Structures are given as structure tokens and as C-alpha cells.
Amino acid sequence: MRAALKTFLLASVLVTGVARAGSVDPLPSWNDTAARRAIISFVRDVTTPNSPRFVPEAERIAVFDHDGTLWAEQPMYVQLAFALDRVKALAPQHPEWKTTPPFSAVLSGDLKALAAAGEKGLLDLLVATHAGMTTDEFAATVSDWLAKARHPRFGRPYTETVYQPMLELLAYLRANGFKTYLVSGGGVEMIRSFSERVYGVPPEQVVGSTIATEYRVKEGVPAIVRLPKVDFVDDKAGKAVGIQKFIGRRPILAFGNSDGDFQMLEWTTAGPGPRLGLILRHDDAEREYAYDRKSPFGRLDKALDEAPGKGWRIVSMKDDWKSVFPATR
């Protein structure tokens, strides 16, 4: 019993104590650099009553991009890896795919032909792998896949190629009364299937791209069916629109890593009162990846140029983070 109690107390400290107690480092995987100090100083300001920069708890909304901000997006978006694997898994039921692009390109592993299929090709893949089932069935398929799939370079489940410093930041913000949201260009249902377990972010605090759905009752059993039609693209200007549509309040902190996050950062930081905009710079080829202006995934170009003028702070993976991924279990 005493050991159990000790474990319990230790767990309590790990979960809440780290972030709250002044004497314990709330961000142990962050180096003591200007970026870390800016975050801590912002949080201290907005949580100090009677401070001119105090923000009531209800308005402490923080939004985080997902791909490349909370988990690795190289060598390709995880959702794309999922779609490619699904095409392979579903191929026996679709013999015609062997000769039909873009499916044939996926099945023969011809990534050049796949790239040549362009947006139309990607949309065909999306529809074939993300629609035509109920939301419950889709969530189960995603969970099964995530349990088995491994990142090609790191050999870990994708849910463990998340960034340890960001997990700490999310917990630190929540311990200080922030409501943390994911705002992703990716499909919302995929992320919702693991956001609570992995990030401590409940499904209702995930904003993302949506597919059209329809409510159907079959033999008395209702279901929500995913249709082969894109409903909303939560990327670029869509991120600001999505924030207003799903959250209905302007955030005071935004953290992104690519040009797809430009408008989310702009909308967040242009508001009155204290605001913090942060951009994660992938400059760490050794521990993760180094990419920016020319990457097909997570291109960072315009936002990098405009960051100084807009007061957005660049977080360098290489210099600002002690570690990148969580310790393996």
C-alpha cells in the first residue's frame, strides 16, 4: 500500500504539480532561452490579477496547429500515410485499382506518379479511404491503424512522434487556466480519436477539416455516415474562419509551424491586449528534420519572413528544446 501511495503521489506531482508549483520547472524539456522566457513571462502576465495584462480565465484560449507543431509531419503527413496504407488494405476489394490512377501509383509504390496526380488525385484517395462508413467505424479504423503503424525513420507509433516540449507546454497552459485547442488542416475525426489520450485535449477542443456527413437511421439504429464530399478545409484563411465557427472567441495564444498557420497567427495576435504568436522552426536534421521554404509538407516561407514584423517568436527545435520526443516506455 505504501508503494502504491508513493506512486500515486508521484503521479499527481507529474501530472499537475510540475506545471503549478513555482519551485518545480514547468517546462523541463525546454532550454533556458529567450523563447522559453517569453512563454513563461506571458503566462505570468495574463494570470496575475490586478496586472494591466491580466486576462480572465474564460478568455485564455490557446490554439495549436497539429502537423509539424505537435507531431512530426515528415517524411509525409500522417494522414497521407494512413490513406496510402488504407488503399493497400482495401485493394483486394477493388481489383480495378491496379490500373486506375492514383490508386495504381499507390499500389506500385510510384510516388512520382502519385505526386503527378495532383490535388484531384489526392481527393480521390481521400474519398476512397475516408468516406462511405459511419463516424464510429472510421474512428475504429484509425485507432487500429495507429496501434500498428510505425514512423518509417523513428520506428515508433505516430502517437509517440509527438513533441515532448509541446506536451509540457499544453499541460503548463492548462494548469494556468487556459483552454487548449488543436486547429489542424487535417481531418478532425482522425485527430479526435486520440487527442485526449495523447495531448489531454478532449474531442470537443479539436478544430479541423471536415467531410460532409449525413444522419441515417437503419433498422431503428441511427448513425452518422461520412459522405464523399469535403465540407470545410481548415487551413490558411480557413483556420481563422474555423476558430470563429467552432470556438467563437479569438484566442490569445497561437502556435504554428508553417504558412498554413499564417492567418491563425495573424487573427490571434492582431487582437487587443496581450497576445503571443509562436512558430516552431524545424532546424534539427539530427534529432528530427530540417526544412522550411521548399518542403511539400509544412512549408514555412511567408510566415518566416513576416514573423519579426508581426512580433511572432521563432522557436528553434535545435536550440530551444532539450529533447524532442518523449522517452520510450
Place this chain on the structure above:
Amino acid sequence: MRAALKTFLLASVLVTGVARAGSVDPLPSWNDTAARRAIISFVRDVTTPNSPRFVPEAERIAVFDHDGTLWAEQPMYVQLAFALDRVKALAPQHPEWKTTPPFSAVLSGDLKALAAAGEKGLLDLLVATHAGMTTDEFAATVSDWLAKARHPRFGRPYTETVYQPMLELLAYLRANGFKTYLVSGGGVEMIRSFSERVYGVPPEQVVGSTIATEYRVKEGVPAIVRLPKVDFVDDKAGKAVGIQKFIGRRPILAFGNSDGDFQMLEWTTAGPGPRLGLILRHDDAEREYAYDRKSPFGRLDKALDEAPGKGWRIVSMKDDWKSVFPATR
């Protein structure tokens, strides 16, 4: 200072104590009838650890229709009253409206001609009064209007024609770890402008119909502009779709009052484990209104017939509620 302390303590009791303490009645405006006992027994079950009907806090999602469930929807939807008043306010800038239906019908007070304009006419009114401004401007217009407008029969601001027993129920559920959501056929931005103040429901927990919006930057200042196009209708089957899209989890409690809530009730109560579906019956012509199958606003027909078979409980305004509206201040 002592008086201030006393006020503070009293306020604390009013806000949280009433709903929590076992010895204090959590629902003082409800008569001690079967409906009240069913609610209390449901809440006790899902919050009792080790009970076979226990539901973890994260899954305690409760959804409430708005018009006719939380506030009066007679003699017409409040949003329609707003639209009609806006037409009158904007008329000087639109001399052509004097001869253009449906605006001419509104300006001459010809409700028959207005009704004859049908859905197309209502859409024209909606677009003219709800689009063409930023989301911030729209919220300010709604707030100004709500501060001045009065309910034609009760002479109160619309935000005080809310139902006292429902305010108590919302607070009681939250005190028991529920997350309370509004799921309305009405426009989401209108409700969000007062949901926190009136119901204790923050903007991000309001699901409703949406108008298309666009992110625009004018002279360096970003804004979200409301476009003359309906984006999503959160009514009937749309309520189940909206719940999945905005919340991403199936609720365990749903409270509605009309056929527009049928699918929300069905989707909620068809799930596994403990579920509670409730329908408010407007049978109190003396204190509020009596209407059901033939009402143009809040028609209750199919849901009334199917309630017994589906296990949905009817709450009678006349029999189950001690009082209807909050005491005037």
C-alpha cells in the same frame, strides 16, 4: 469589509453551493414530480463511482435546444423579431424596401404578406439583416438590440424570458461534472453573444446554424466577414450532424421541445449505457403559452407521438414547474 465578505459568501452559495450540497434543493423551481425525480436519479447514477451506470466526467455531455427549451419562442422566434426590427432600423438606407417584398411587408406590418413570402422571403430577410458585416459588428448589433428590445407579452428583455427551472438544471448538471451545450436551429453568433452571461454556457459550447464567413485583411487589420450565404442548418437531422461536427462525442442527455429536436434526442438516447431524453411540453397558457402540433414555431407532433416508445420523458411546464421565469430584479 464584513458586508463584502458576507455578500461574497452568499454569492458562492448561490452559484455553487445550491447545486452541490446534498441538503439544499438543487432544483427549487421544480415540483416534486416524476420528471424531477427522473433527472435527479439519472444524475446520481452517472456520478456514483462503482455504480454500473457510472459515466466518466469527460463523457458527461448534455445538449439543450434553445428556442422553446431555454427561452420563450412565442409569439415568434426571437431571432425573427430581431430581423424584423433590423429591417425597420435599416430602412432609411434602403428606400427601395418600401416597395420590395418581403421588406415592404415588414415595414407595413403586414404579417400575412410576410408569411406568404415563404422560405425564400425569410432567407432574403436573413441575408439583409445578418450578413455584410464583421462578426464583431454583428455581435455588437445583437447586444444593443437585446438591451433595448422587450418581449411583447411579458414586457421583459428577451434574456429574461428564459426559464428559471432550466437555469437551475444547467447549473445542477455542471455542478455534477457535466459539460452543458446549447444546440440550436438559430444562428450561432447571436446566441454566443449572451450565452455565458445568461446561461453560464461559454461561446465555444454553443452549436447552431452558421452563415458562410470569409477572413479579410483591410489595411493590415484582419476581420471575419459574414457573407450572404447559409453555411449549415443546425435543425432536425442537422442537429445530430452538428453535434458530431462541433462536439465530436455523443451526448448522454438531451433536452428539446419540438420536432426539430427529434434526431438530437434519437441520436443521444440510442447510444449504449445510461441516457436521458427530455421534452418540454408547452401546456401553460396562463404563465407562458400552450401549443404543440399546429404551431408554426416549435411544432411538437412526431416527437410527442414517439416519446413513450423511445423512453423520452415529457416535462410539463404546467405541472412540473413551480415558476417559469426568473424573479424580476
